Amino acid sequence: RKEVEQDPGPFNVPEGATVAFNCTYSNSASQSFFWYRQDCRKEPKLLMSVYSSGNEDGRFTAQLNRASQYISLLIRDSKLSDSATYLCVVSMFSGGYNKLIFGAGTRLAVHP
Amino acid sequence: GAVVSQHPSRVICKSGTSVKIECRSLDFQATTMFWYRQFPKKSLMLMATSNEGSKATYEQGVEKDKFLINHASLTLSTLTVTSAHPEDSSFYICSARVGRPSDYEQYFGPGTRLTVT
Numbered sequence: 746r747k748e749v750e751q752d753p754g755p756f757n758v759p760e761g762a763t764v765a766f767n768c769t770y771s772n773s774a775s776q777s778f779f780w781y782r783q784d785c786r787k788e789p790k791l792l793m794s795v796y797s798s799g800n801e802d803g804r805f806t807a808q809l810n811r812a813s814q815y816i817s818l819l820i821r822d823s824k825l826s827d828s829a830t831y832l833c834v835v836s837m838f839s840g841g842y843n844k845l846i847f848g849a850g851t852r853l854a855v856h857p
Numbered sequence: 858g859a860v861v862s863q864h865p866s867r868v869i870c871k872s873g874t875s876v877k878i879e880c881r882s883l884d885f886q887a888t889t890m891f892w893y894r895q896f897p898k899k900s901l902m903l904m905a906t907s908n909e910g911s912k913a914t915y916e917q918g919v920e921k922d923k924f925l926i927n928h929a930s931l932t933l934s935t936l937t938v939t940s941a942h943p944e945d946s947s948f949y950i951c952s953a954r955v956g957r958p959s960d961y962e963q964y965f966g967p968g969t970r971l972t973v974t
Contacts, residue, residue: 753898788950788965789901832900840914842889842906845963849900 746771749848751833757854762823766851768816768833775835776843778809780818783830783850792818792831823855859885861953863966870941870973877937878969880951886931887953891963892924895948907934941973 778795795807833848907913913926925937952963
């Protein structure tokens with residue numbers, strides 16, 4: 746079983762749509778949680794951290810459920826520029842370091 | 858924000874040759890650098906973790922003799938893919954962290970696309 750699992754998509758949505766991505770992680774010792782965005786052939790960039798209380802950054806809302814080991818990302822009022830791959834990431838302390846474990850990503854394509 | 862550079866951004870080499878990729882933290886001193894590999898439509902996979910002046914710690918399944926990591930200074934780490942084969946073709950990304958081992962924030966380089974023919 747993969748440590749971080751995501752629906753690969755693609756999600757094809759029109760501009761203005763609301764889209765939700767889900768992610769599950771297998772290791773209950775995971776400490777911190779993030780959503781990254783990766784554009785084609787580019788490095789991943791931190792979109793937002795995810796907290797149990799839920800957090801919002803503009804059109805983006807992230808949620809964490811530790812009990813069910815589930816993370817979500819909601820994007821409202823989608824823009825063409827939101828088209829990218831969204832990576833669910835958890836951090837875990839292992840071998841003396843805090844390491845990032847990446848999901849394979851969910852691809853989003855926003856069309857006019 | 859913190860800037861990490863990688864060089865080269867793209868390299869094509871023949872099977873059997875070695876390729877060196879550099880990762881530099883430009884405006885900060887990185888206590889730890891990480892090397893990742895990403896195959897098409899797959900997740901980033903951590904290959905190894907390195908600290909300045911000490912041997913790298915490799916993840917399970919990563920051949921240390923094939924992927925040589927040298928962390929010469931607090932701003933430079935290099936990854937050498939030795940005797941490259943077509944299956945080594947991938948997107949290699951480094952990241953750098955400043956702070957304690959328990960800190961999680963990493964700053965990513967732009968990646969190096971390696972194609973072995």
